[in-house]
Amino acid sequence: MSDAGAGANCARVAVVGAGPAGLYAVQSLLASAPGIGVDVFDRLPAPYGLVRYGVAPDNQKIKSVTRVLRTAFDDGKQVRFFGNVRFGRDIARADLLEHYDAVVYATGAQGERKLGIPGENLPGSYGAKDFVDWYSGHPDAADRHFDLHASQVAVIGAGNVALDVVRMLAHSPDKIAATDVPDRVLEAFRGSRVTDVYLIARRGLAQAKFTPEELRGFNALDNVDVVIRPEDAVLTADDEIRVGSDRQLRTNVTMLREWAQRPLRGKARRIHLRFLQRPVRILGENRVEGVVLERNEMLADGHVRGTGKLETLGPAMIFRSVGYQALRLPDVPFDEAGSIIPNRQGRVLQESGELAQGEYVTGWAKRGPCGVIGTNKSDSAETVSNLVADLAARTSCRGSDPEAILALLVLRGVGYTSWADWLRLDDHEMQLGRRQGRPRVKVAVLRSMLELARGA
Amino acid sequence: MTYVVTETCVDCVHRSCVKECPVDCIYEGARSLYIQPEECINCGACVPVCPEEAIYFEEDLPESSLPHLNDNEDFFTQTLPGRSEPLGSPGGAAPVGRLGVDTPMVASIPHRAATLCTEAGE
Numbered sequence: 001m002s003d004a005g006a007g008a009n010c011a012r013v014a015v016v017g018a019g020p021a022g023l024y025a026v027q028s029l030l031a032s033a034p035g036i037g038v039d040v041f042d043r044l045p046a047p048y049g050l051v052r053y054g055v056a057p058d059n060q061k062i063k064s065v066t067r068v069l070r071t072a073f074d075d076g077k078q079v080r081f082f083g084n085v086r087f088g089r090d091i092a093r094a095d096l097l098e099h100y101d102a103v104v105y106a107t108g109a110q111g112e113r114k115l116g117i118p119g120e121n122l123p124g125s126y127g128a129k130d131f132v133d134w135y136s137g138h139p140d141a142a143d144r145h146f147d148l149h150a151s152q153v154a155v156i157g158a159g160n161v162a163l164d165v166v167r168m169l170a171h172s173p174d175k176i177a178a179t180d181v182p183d184r185v186l187e188a189f190r191g192s193r194v195t196d197v198y199l200i201a202r203r204g205l206a207q208a209k210f211t212p213e214e215l216r217g218f219n220a221l222d223n224v225d226v227v228i229r230p231e232d233a234v235l236t237a238d239d240e241i242r243v244g245s246d247r248q249l250r251t252n253v254t255m256l257r258e259w260a261q262r263p264l265r266g267k268a269r270r271i272h273l274r275f276l277q278r279p280v281r282i283l284g285e286n287r288v289e290g291v292v293l294e295r296n297e298m299l300a301d302g303h304v305r306g307t308g309k310l311e312t313l314g315p316a317m318i319f320r321s322v323g324y325q326a327l328r329l330p331d332v333p334f335d336e337a338g339s340i341i342p343n344r345q346g347r348v349l350q351e352s353g354e355l356a357q358g359e360y361v362t363g364w365a366k367r368g369p370c371g372v373i374g375t376n377k378s379d380s381a382e383t384v385s386n387l388v389a390d391l392a393a394r395t396s397c398r399g400s401d402p403e404a405i406l407a408l409l410v411l412r413g414v415g416y417t418s419w420a421d422w423l424r425l426d427d428h429e430m431q432l433g434r435r436q437g438r439p440r441v442k443v444a445v446l447r448s449m450l451e452l453a454r455g456a
Numbered sequence: 457m458t459y460v461v462t463e464t465c466v467d468c469v470h471r472s473c474v475k476e477c478p479v480d481c482i483y484e485g486a487r488s489l490y491i492q493p494e495e496c497i498n499c500g501a502c503v504p505v506c507p508e509e510a511i512y513f514e515e516d517l518p519e520s521s522l523p524h525l526n527d528n529e530d531f532f533t534q535t536l537p538g539r540s541e542p543l544g545s546p547g548g549a550a551p552v553g554r555l556g557v558d559t560p561m562v563a564s565i566p567h568r569a570a571t572l573c574t575e576a577g578e
Contacts, residue, residue: 020478061457062497068479068548213500216513248504251516374478374501381475 007394009035011101012402013387016087016329018042019049021363021376022106023069026079028384030072033391037402038072038079039100041091044139044446045083045417045425045453049108051373053136056164057179058171058217060439065373073419080402082409083417084450088330090414099400099408102358102387105332105341105348106380109324109364115156119282119291120320128155128165128321135168137182137442139449145184148192150316154291156279157321158201158208165319167217169197170224170269180433180440198272198313200291204298205232205256205275206239211372212251218259218271225267228260232275236298278306282318290314324369332359341365346383347390360387421453428452458493458514459502460528462521465489465510466565468573473502473511480548483531485558487565490531494545507574527561534559 013029015022018040029036046052048066055062072079085091087107096103112129114120126146133141148169155165168176169192176189201208218226233256235243243249256273264270276296283290293311296304326341328334333351335342341361342349348359362383363376371379409416425443432441443449450456461473466488473489474482481495482502491502491511503511512518514525532543536557546552 024478062499064497065478065499211500212503212513212516213498216515247509372499372501374476374499377478378475 007101007397008033008388008391010397010399011391012037012039012099012397012400013102013104014038014096014100015040015104015106016096017049017106017108017363017365018047018081018083019106019108019363020051020065020069020373021108021366021380022049022104023047023072024377024380025104025106025362025384026072027069028381029388030078032384032388036078039082039402039405040079041082041085041087043084043086045449046422047081047083053138054132054161055373056132056168056217057135057181058167058175058220060179062373063180076419081417081419081422082405083422083453085409085414085416090409090412090416093329093331095405095408097358099398099405100358101391101394101398102360104383104387105329105359105361105365106363107326107329107365109326109339109369111325111327111339112320113323113325115279115320115322117279117281119284119288122282122284122288123286124150124284124288124316125282125318125320128157128161128319129324131165131168131319132161135181135185137180137185137444139444139446142445146188148188148194148317151193152196152198152313152315153194153317153319154198154200154279154313154315155319155321156200157323158199158203158210158275159321159323160210160214161324162199162319162321163210163214163217165321166197166199166271167221169194170221170271172223175220175222177436178438180429180438180442182442182444185444194269196270196272196315198274198315200277200279200293201273201275202278202296203276203302203304204235204239205253205273206235206243206249207298207302208252208275210252212248212255213372215252215255218255221269221271223267224269224271225264226259226262227264227270227272228256229274230260232273233257233260236300238300238302239298276304277311278304280310283312288316288318291318324364326365326368338368340368346379346386358390360384415450417450417453421455424455425449425453457498458496458528459491459498459500460512460514460517460521460524461489461491462510462512462517462524463562463565464508465506466562467568467570468508468510470507470573472505472507474549476501476505477549480550483543483546483549483552484554485531485536485562486554486556487558487567488562490528490559492532492545492549493529494532495547523561527559530559530561537563 295309348356
């Protein structure tokens, strides 16, 4: 850790976003500048970002990372939580720059890429993020409903989110009941008529972006056959070399080949892993009735080329999962081409390319939507070491009154929530869970979350 | 289920995994690192950053490395030489620091010259 100078130890820092990137930044700040004061803002009354709203419900062990993330709030003074505060509406960039010595944007990637093919906007075709928001109990999806009455579902994409969606669709209802999904989500899964889930990957199995940790989750599906056609399990000579030298890839390929060779066991549900296929168009008059796929072939440079060979599948529900994407924050520089906040090792760059004073970025908004939760720890450490170095070079702090930001929020009528409020909501969700023998039951409606948080 | 540090870590401790672990559950003995199985959240972030390829998910452990599954656990549940009680689950490796002692099994592994370690970043 860098030795913090006077300017770092009296400083006040605002962190926008209480997900893993933001909270690892907080930990890093506390470790490198013990006298620092930090305020964390989030648009929801619940912290933890994608740990709560992205990590799939069947992966409760990974969610226990909150045990580490929450420690920063323990003493209740040095680090404060302001939930239910939306950046750009309730509080602006200029407010933060006025009240704090530095601002860290940890807003993640809240948008999602589209496929850009005909039929993609038909009812029955959804972004995977909508589905993830819904089963995770995100308030943004509180009005949504997925009835899961389709027998065939296709998931387009080969990343960890695609695997999560496939796994959630394939789980038996009892497995879903052992998770923290909201009650109405559990009901929908209990009523599921899904029998066949297709994962459609544009490139080969050696190019898939998912990690072995996620793929391994298929082993926990007790009532599912995994189907991989022999023609999808082939590797090019280049692939073989890459697989030989990359251990993650080797683990993936070993698992996939094992499944490809395993005889089907007549299970109630099937997961079909399709590689080297590209969706050409989604079929249907008024709603999704199928999808046309084109066979791709692998080129030596790792790209793919269409072969013109078409195949039609008949899913009535399609999820596109081809990447999350950071969205532009009001008044904050944004790199449209890279879909990130432009930065040099976490120091925000203005659109002119000059360094922006006192502004920093970490997590997906900094590097794009890649890596696992742990990646944010080192990523945030890099950002914070630069932030602390910049503060240390200063001789004094802005000396803002910590109460001034509260006064501003009150003046604007922003009904912010505190860490104690979150603990109240947390406790309520845990109690709901205990009553049903589940780890937790999430409250997904913002108004209810706020009422429970405030103890109303 | 947990991740496990195996013999290729011994005498070649790079600590890249320690920096990466989101819950700080990788502890340092004398010649090797050890994963606290109860604290590990199975995220796998440690695996790709290890230059020695020393870390495995327990289901993927090669036959010859299987003893490390129990040995990693023993580091926390058994009283290590020169200590009065087991380490248990301290909840984070950083405050504990380097213990300077290994499990009897790791201590009995023949010493390896530093030149046989993988260069970091290779």
